[in-house]
């Protein structure tokens with residue numbers, strides 16, 4: 001707003017000179033609002049959803065005057081909303097605030113699995129529009145199809161929505177190197193410079209992360225590990241991967257290669273050979289395709305039925321009392337329990353979230369895994385650790401990419417200002 005720009009900035013704008021990004025917004029002659037206050041308060045609102053001023057002061061540890069000034073600014077811009085008042089026992093009324101979820105949008109893309117999935121989400125990750133198209137697994141994916149999908153959704157937005165799009169978030173399978181080169185067998189990519197190529201087509205800021213870490217972000221901010229600083233997310237599908245937060249920091253490891261839980265040796269005497277070449281890896285025993293293969297072999301079927309059978313079918317057979325299915329799942333559960341016990345002893349998470357294909361077998365596996373993990377931990381090391389199934393379903397990649405885009409935007413002064421700008425003042 002004009003009244004919040006300095007006369008120098010106003011003159012510069014009138015003369016067509018782009019002013020440098022400024023760290024403070026001038027509210028009046030003496031008070032300024034720092035990016036730090038805005039970032040801290042918006043993040044607290046994102047995490048807690050509905051809060052009073054007192055709770056914001058407590059959780060952000062900012063002083064009362066700073067919070068009050070920043071909230072006044074954010075309320076005047078429509079970035080946060082008053083949703084009611086709480087009456088305390090002393091008769092004092094406390095205003096309850098929340099983030100205006102429609103104050104900004106992100107376009108997100110999930111390249112994991114058998115389809116490309118795209119969405120427009122609001123500021124807090126709720127999906128507003130979506131688009132999906134099939135891909136051929138293993139065949140080299142043309143990057144233009146990713147850019148086209150993003151553009152297709154941008155074109156769907158009307159003239160009021162389009163200026164509110166802040167950034168693009170992308171969830172990638174495979175290995176994402178620093179510098180955003182991506183290697184993913186399913187997409188037929190080896191060190192593809194995805195970010196650089198997309199930037200030639202998409203003018204919005206783009207944030208990119210591996211799908212395991214994206215899922216951890218989704219679980220931390222939107223899922224069953226909400227606001228936990230110490231949790232792991234273990235995904236089951238074609239392989240087994242681990243991601244999560246330890247002491248509030250995203251697990252990466254040297255060169256981002258941490259989390260390959262699927263390749264720990266869980267049974268050196270196992271017959272199954274892993275794709276990595278080793279014998280007895282966890283994922284050679286418990287991956288979806290391996291469990292299906294073991295079940296079909298126990299029934300005397302060959303590999304010809306493999307493409308049609310899914311892990312959910314094995315779960316269903318076990319529920320019907322099929323003893324062969326139950327015995328295959330017993331082996332899977334034992335291997336999983338051993339692996340999760342290692343993880344619990346080494347990392348001491350307060351929550352273990354299980355996701356991917358395993359979620360459809362929650363009733364069969366979860367109680368036994370919980371009990372088994374607890375039993376395997378020495379008494380002296382036992383402490384509360386919940387084992388839960390993910391509840392985010394197939395949207396975990398799209399929602400996690402929105403969460404990535406929100407948090408990255410908070411740390412980019414230009415994008416932070418963009419979110420805090422009244423919608424009609426944004427650039428298309």
Ligand SMILES: [Zn+2]
Pocket residue numbers: 262263264274275276277278281
């Ligand atoms: Zn392996």
